[in-house]
Amino acid sequence: MRSELTPAKGFVIAGLLSLLCGALFGVIGSWQHVLPNFVDAIPFVKSRPLHVSLVIAWIFLTAVGGVYHYLPKIVGVPLHSTRLAWLHLAVFIGTGFAVIASYFLGRFGGREYWEFPPALGIPIALSWSLLIYNFFRTANKHKGPWPAYLWMWATGVVFFLITYAEANLYLFPHFTSNMVRELTVQWKAYGALTGSWNLLVYGTAMVVMERSTGNTAIARSKLAYLLFGLGFTNLLFGWAHHIYPVPSALWIRILAYAISMTEWIILARMIHQWRATMEDGKNGSSTLFGRFLFASEVWVFLNLGVALLISIPAINLFAHGTHVIVAHAMGSTIGINTTILFASVFFIGERAHSGPTRAGFWIFNGSLLAFWLCLLGAGMVKGWFTVMTDLPFQKITEKIWPFIAGFAVSGIGLFTGLSLLVWGALKVLLASNNKEEGDAHGTVELDAIPVENRCPSMPEKVMQHQR
Amino acid sequence: MVAFNKVLDGSNGPSGFGVHRHRVVYFVLVGLFILQSGLTYTVSTEAASPAVELNDAAQRGEALYREFNCTACHQFYGLGGHMGPDLTNVTVAAGKGPDFARAVIFHGSGLMPNLAVSKEQADDLVAFLEAVAATGTYPIRSLDLTPWGTYEQMHSDAK
Numbered sequence: 001m002r003s004e005l006t007p008a009k010g011f012v013i014a015g016l017l018s019l020l021c022g023a024l025f026g027v028i029g030s031w032q033h034v035l036p037n038f039v040d041a042i043p044f045v046k047s048r049p050l051h052v053s054l055v056i057a058w059i060f061l062t063a064v065g066g067v068y069h070y071l072p073k074i075v076g077v078p079l080h081s082t083r084l085a086w087l088h089l090a091v092f093i094g095t096g097f098a099v100i101a102s103y104f105l106g107r108f109g110g111r112e113y114w115e116f117p118p119a120l121g122i123p124i125a126l127s128w129s130l131l132i133y134n135f136f137r138t139a140n141k142h143k144g145p146w147p148a149y150l151w152m153w154a155t156g157v158v159f160f161l162i163t164y165a166e167a168n169l170y171l172f173p174h175f176t177s178n179m180v181r182e183l184t185v186q187w188k189a190y191g192a193l194t195g196s197w198n199l200l201v202y203g204t205a206m207v208v209m210e211r212s213t214g215n216t217a218i219a220r221s222k223l224a225y226l227l228f229g230l231g232f233t234n235l236l237f238g239w240a241h242h243i244y245p246v247p248s249a250l251w252i253r254i255l256a257y258a259i260s261m262t263e264w265i266i267l268a269r270m271i272h273q274w275r276a277t278m279e280d281g282k283n284g285s286s287t288l289f290g291r292f293l294f295a296s297e298v299w300v301f302l303n304l305g306v307a308l309l310i311s312i313p314a315i316n317l318f319a320h321g322t323h324v325i326v327a328h329a330m331g332s333t334i335g336i337n338t339t340i341l342f343a344s345v346f347f348i349g350e351r352a353h354s355g356p357t358r359a360g361f362w363i364f365n366g367s368l369l370a371f372w373l374c375l376l377g378a379g380m381v382k383g384w385f386t387v388m389t390d391l392p393f394q395k396i397t398e399k400i401w402p403f404i405a406g407f408a409v410s411g412i413g414l415f416t417g418l419s420l421l422v423w424g425a426l427k428v429l430l431a432s433n434n435k436e437e438g439d440a441h442g443t444v445e446l447d448a449i450p451v452e453n454r455c456p457s458m459p460e461k462v463m464q465h466q467r
Numbered sequence: 468m469v470a471f472n473k474v475l476d477g478s479n480g481p482s483g484f485g486v487h488r489h490r491v492v493y494f495v496l497v498g499l500f501i502l503q504s505g506l507t508y509t510v511s512t513e514a515a516s517p518a519v520e521l522n523d524a525a526q527r528g529e530a531l532y533r534e535f536n537c538t539a540c541h542q543f544y545g546l547g548g549h550m551g552p553d554l555t556n557v558t559v560a561a562g563k564g565p566d567f568a569r570a571v572i573f574h575g576s577g578l579m580p581n582l583a584v585s586k587e588q589a590d591d592l593v594a595f596l597e598a599v600a601a602t603g604t605y606p607i608r609s610l611d612l613t614p615w616g617t618y619e620q621m622h623s624d625a626k
Contacts, residue, residue: 033550036578043580044550048539108536112547115536166504174508176529177521179602181512183544188507225489232493236500246544247603249511250625255503257617313617317607321545321553386606393552394577 007085009429011065012345014093015058016422016429019338022054023415030411033404042104049115050103055333056113057096062341063200064088064131067153069348070207071138074150080137084130091127095120111170111186121168125161132157147210147219148228152203155232160196163189184240184248191239198337199231205296205340208289208347223269230266234259241311245320253313260311267304288353288361292343295365299335302372303328318387323400323407324379327372334368334414342421349428360420367413374410378403514602521598527588528595535582544605550578555605558597565593 029047031038039047072079079085099116102108109117135157139150146154167189169175175182206219218224240248240256306328310319319325346353378400385396514520521529532538540550547553558565572589575581584592603624611619 044578045536045539045580048548049536109533111533112538115533115539169508173526176526178512178514178519179521179543179599180514180519181508183546184507184512187546188504229492233496236496237503242546243544244621245603245605245607246546247624249506250622252507252511253621253625254617313621314612315616317610317618321542321606323549326549387608387610 006069007079007082007089008065008069008348010086010089011061011068011092012348013426013429014089014096015061015065015341016345016425018054018061018096019058019418020422022051022058023418025051025054027408027411027415030408034401034408046103046106049108049113050100052113053099053103053116059197059201059333059337059341061092062345063197063204063337066204066207066341066344066348067131067135067157067200070204070211071135071153073211074147074207075138075142077138077141080134084134088127088130088134091123091130095123095127111167113190114167118168118171121164125164128157128161128164132161145220147206147216148224149203149206149210149219151225151228152199152206152231155228155235156196156199156203159192159199159235163192163196167193180246180248183246184243184252187242187246188239191242192235194332195231195235195238198332199228199235201337201340202231204344205293208340208344209293212287212289212347227266227269230262234263238263241316244313244316257311257313260308263304263308263311267301267308271301287346288358289343289347291361292339292346295361296336296339296343299331299339299368303331303335306331306376318383319379320383322379322382322386323375323403324383327375327379330375331368331372335372339365342425345425346428349425353424353428356420357424360417360424362417363413364417364421367410367417370410371407371414374403374406378407519598519601522594524591524594525598526595528591528593528598531584531588531592532595540578543599544603553605554596554599555603556600558593559600565597568596569593 025042025047028039028042029044029051032044032047042050068079068085098120102116102120107117108115110121114121135153139146139154142150166185169185169189170182175185206224210216210219238256238259240252241260244253244257306324310316310324310328381400381403382396385391385399391399537554538547540548542548542553543555545553557563557568569589571579572582572584572592604620607618607620609618609620613619613622
């Protein structure tokens with residue numbers, strides 16, 4: 001029996017298709033580093049923004065789809081306006097096609113990551129305002145304390161709009177007439193923008209954990225609010241590790257250094273929590289979404305380690321401007337955000353998964369690890385020769401070529417794994433008529449989730465340790 | 468925002484995060500963020516000298532830099548793509564300079580395509596690159612590390 005198409009599912013399906021296309025352009029772009037004339041019709045100057053924008057769209061679309069899906073169930077009332085959610089989706093997709101067309105036509109005008117003509121930012125901002133309105137009108141009906149994930153989502157949706165506006169300040173001469181200011185404000189906005197969508201994604205992870213374990217205390221614990229506060233502080237003030245070499249005021253850079261170091265707390269907590277999990281022999285891998293949640297924990301650990309190291313200026317000196325930063329960006333967007341979002345998608349789908357989908361999980365994670373290590377290797381070699389020698393760019397590029405070739409080959413594996421996962425996800429989403437989705441406005445009691453579908457994951461252990 | 472305020476006011480009953488001190492912390496952070504933004508937009512990124520401010524030609528060059536999406540391949544201060552070299556100091560580097568940059572812009576070189584620009588546009592792009600070069604030095608090759616994990620140039624080049 002086929003399920004009714006809801007705005008939430010529309011967002012998720014659009015996100016999955018966006019991911020597939022984005023990954024394809026990523027493969028083209030990576031091979032253009034190895035074979036410069038590869039797919040001549042889409043040169044690198046086009047393949048890169050196509051890849052980046054479509055993958056970012058996957059994160060937004062799927063995270064927003066998750067918010068639209070889970071919010072009514074959490075609050076216990078229908079979404080304030082399903083019509084506005086549909087309008088949001090329509091404007092988002094329409095603008096997305098315009099962005100893609102502008103790239104194919106070579107009409108740029110924006111800055112890195114948002115290279116499309118700035119006028120296209122207007123419908124994006126307006127449609128996002130619909131989300132904010134819908135979110136608060138619905139969330140306001142929540143009885144009792146707001147769990148941490150509602151705060152994460154509330155902060156994420158509001159700060160996305162604020163920082164997206166900030167990312168467009170370059171349209172004013174006050175900012176463009178001074179390159180130090182221009183670069184500083186650009187990366188201030190980008191750092192906070194990334195923090196905003198991370199709050200949406202991490203909030204979703206918390207919801208999936210809560211709903212799969214039935215443990216409602218985890219998102220209401222002091223630790224959950226503390227971690228939210230830490231993430232929020234990093235969103236607001238931790239962006240300047242991107243611009244240590246840019247000659248702005250010293251306090252900007254030192255403040256970011258100090259704030260970034262607070263993330264050791266998160267790392268220490270993860271190690272502590274992990275030890276407890278391993279001792280217990282539970283890793284939440286009995287379901288596909290449980291596996292994705294566990295994989296996201298591994299990727300958070302790896303990327304947080306890299307992020308902390310490259311936030312130390314003396315190490316950043318070698319890593320900045322190299323593929324280490326790309327590894328960090330890819331590890332965060334693919335390793336963390338994508339695995340969490342797949343956990344959410346397969347939890348929404350809530351169906352048995354075929355062999356190819358499960359194979360996709362392993363191909364995806366294995367390829368991503370190789371991809372990530374190749375980028376780290378290329379970055380470390382490039383960083384060393386850039387800082388310690390006067391070798392020209394071309395010579396350094398020759399030295400990192402084996403790593404770049406490995407990166408391009410593993411990119412094909414990554415695309416293969418993602419294709420299997422997207423295919424599996426689309427099948428379950430289009431075929432599912434599960435309890436969660438059966439009534440788009442309905443609510444689900446946690447006890448109603450079958451035991452075999454629950455994720456025996458870490459939150460229970462965390463709670464034990466808190467006690 | 469009315470709904471948002473209602474939640475923050477605690478009108479929905481006691482909240483785990485709605486405890487007064489938590490809300491105070493939240494809004495203190497937001498206040499500090501606004502203060503930080505104001506400083507970053509103004510005094511903390513002031514140009515060290517008038518030469519660092521982009522003149523009209525350099526601003527036209529900056530717009531062209533965006534229109535050709537040069538950032539897909541090139542970097543300033545290590546920020547941007549990795550296909551081509553960092554351009555922060557290309558107009559002052561030994562063996563390069565404005566004429567070198569102009570020639571590459573006109574004719575392309577290796578992976579760099581011929582942008583098919585006019586002479587005026589090439590001049591504007593070079594004016595932009597010269598203005599960027601006046602802001603500072605990158606990459607940083609001095610290894611004067613401090614006990615705090617920073618490096619000396621981070622302190623000496625500060626505005």
